[in-house]
Amino acid sequence: GAGVSQSPRYKVAKRGQDVALRCDPISGHVSLFWYQQALGQGPEFLTYFQNEAQLDKSGLPSDRFFAERPEGSVSTLKIQRTQQEDSAVYLCASSLAQREDYGYTFGSGTRLTVV
């Protein structure tokens, strides 16, 4: 596609509910990143994929967070048993390669509100 597409745009979840956030990267982009952006903060790294391999998940805040990219294109970020502190915008970015000079293209994000 022309850009990075994320869905849903908005998600309201009751505390304890599981959610799944989808990212559809630019076709042919090898690298895919997930970031979490809390209100008034900059994006914080969650995890990184190169094709289908999850090479770095050091930023995932707890074992309730799980990400996958089984066929090396679309990725899903799953949050189990959501809590209020999970409320944030979840940004996905893709790139031709991991090097920053290939450019990261961000999606518009999913705003998750846990009530």
Next chain:
Amino acid sequence: EDKVVQSPLSLVVHEGDTVTLNCSYEVTNFRSLLWYKQEKKAPTFLFMLTSSGIEKKSGRLSSILDKKELSSILNITATQTGDSAIYLCAGFNFGNEKLTFGTGTRLTIIP
């Protein structure tokens, strides 16, 4: 742990003014500094700086990196209401190949 600090946190100016946004970084294995503009939600790329002292320009926006001072500035001249946004800077660590973002500067341009 890598750290990027931006100042000011917010700035309100009148249309036509010139603004300077600041970014300082402490990034291990630093390779480059990137500036993004964030309106609504998706950050959009502005500049990537790798060499100290070389200014990059795009229209009314310009940016320069000072590796000695571990800092960068983003200048916007003759500001317009469309420049209202959050401006993010991020440092790239080539050791762990991660971008670390600052909290951003929220710029508001009053007509």
